[in-house]
Amino acid sequence: MTPRLPPLDPAVAEIRLALRRALGSGESAVARRSDVPLALVALSGGADSLALAAAAAHEARAGGHRFGAEVVDHGLQEGSADVAERAAGQARALGLDPVLVRPVDVDAADPDGPEAAARRARYAALEAAADETGAAAILTAHTRDDQAEQVLLGLSRGSGTRSIAGIPPRRGRILRPLLGVPRSSTEAACAAQGLDPWTDPQNADPAFARVRARISVLPVLERELGPGAAAALARSAEQAREDADALDGMVDECIEELVEFAEAGIAVLIPALAANPAAIRHRVIRRVARDEFGALLSRTHTLEIDRLITEWRGQGPLTVPGATVVRAGERLVFTAATPFEREQESHGRVPPRR
Template sequence: MTRLPRLNPAVARTRRAVREALAGAGSAPGAGEGLVLVALSGGADSLALAAAVAFEAPRLGLEAGAAIVDHGLQPDSAGVSEEAAAAARGLGLDPVTVERVSVPGNSEAGPEGAAREARYAALEGVRSGLGARLILTAHTRDDQAEQVLLALARGSGARSLAGIPRRRGPILRPFLELDRSTTEAACAAQGLSPWRDPHNSDAGYARVRVRDRILPVLEAELGPGIAAALARTAELAREDAEAFDDMVAETIEEIVEPAEAGIAVSVAALAANPAALRHRLIRAVAAAEFGSHLSREHTLAISALVTDWRGQGPIHVPGISVARSGGLIVFTAHR
């Protein structure tokens, strides 16, 4: 009997991750035709993802293509994009699309944020234009750990600590439980040559400093497994954040009422809720009704109208004035 060669463990892990993610997204075997796209940069993570999707998608009755975004931020970025496109075609992905974007240099989001916004806008444009069901991105457990540390450094809440979601709309991330060494090993085992992004070595980026300096120190001082522990923290924070979101959605309809030139919320109803839920309700009203995203300080100042009322107010926050009037907290837009 002919003995089949043993599949490389790293390749097996990438394929299983893709298979389970697609099945969980409603793309199980026999689910019918459809197109999924890999967001491909040419780096080890996305190249390993492209290879796994090229292998698994046809077995699930799906077509698989690739979308490459050229940010134009580096010399010969067009050549890098074309090499990535050639690699995608070599793996059997079709269609393969290269999109050139312009990244503004003066964005409030900073260079990383501006590039990310441009990239996702381009990916969504390609997905919509081709009628694809999903875009798969190659974020790994290491990316998740970096995201959580950055959120901790900013003093962010549970929503930010939840990190990178496995699924958001048409975006699916199958590799969040795999580490970067697995994707690199999968590429090596399949004879794939990843592109090395010089930005990934540029200490001018906070994410690079976390990756190259902070995480290694934490591993050395606290022991191995820090990235996995941070990823677990993200999962726990996400569960809590989603539970609170559901509670806010259920509660807000019961306690909000129209007011002259604004919205009013019952003081008694806000006071009856624990601080974590009360603060979320205040932020939800500000965001949903006025498009205002409150800081922690703004939220606490408004909350004090409920819990520490001494006749103070109104509270002026971005785009809104908030005052207590009898048994109501009244939000009105700035005039």
């Protein structure tokens, strides 16, 4: 008589299924590679990445994929090297191979702050490890709760559809299988499998905006608006991403048709651009400024430029970050700002001129 297997814990099953679906996607970077491709789990030792590592180990035993892990030591906390080695030991015990530990230098003076600097250093290390090992994919363990936090942060910045589209499920060879899985499931999966996750003290430090969203804002939404607020925010991110992707595709087509090189810079054909809705016009303006001049325009700057198209009354050129914009007949002409103009703009001394 065949012995009956114990029932599979629902949280463990949920994470395994999420990973299987990500790996089996027709557009997955993993699915397009060799017969037995390698994927690296970005492992911190916390509950989310440890649960993902355990699911990866199960999939490896089932065949079809190989899984390794990389642990990035940011060196920002005392004892971080010990934490990294502990996580690496857990990955090896699960059967992942290869398991890499990589210390990185985080620029403490980064103008975007320590979180952004650590994120850039981490992803650079993960990409380098994938290059070295020939990995087809890098798996990160962002959960539905992370997605909800990201949407809240995007809403607070007020920077448009792309900002509230949240964390993308894939970008290049980065795959995020757990974006539909709540953090409670990763914690439950670790408990069910006897895994001992590390608790990062920075995850409770209210000095970080993301932590404040996690421990102060989301619980209030769940309590005051009803359970499911985090899931609703994550669904909103999916819909916003679909809309943003569609609009970006339309902008690509517009730029091919409307943008041409001018003697001193880039010109956009005004009559054809004016026939488009504001969402397209504004995206074309921002894309030209970003791609050609490295300028990240605020909404105020974008609207001022748009008035050269829709409310033309002979107003003079506008100086915006990185560029000067002027209407010349039927063309909107962008030219690179002079060093003096850039310096004045950086000090807020050159507002848009009307």
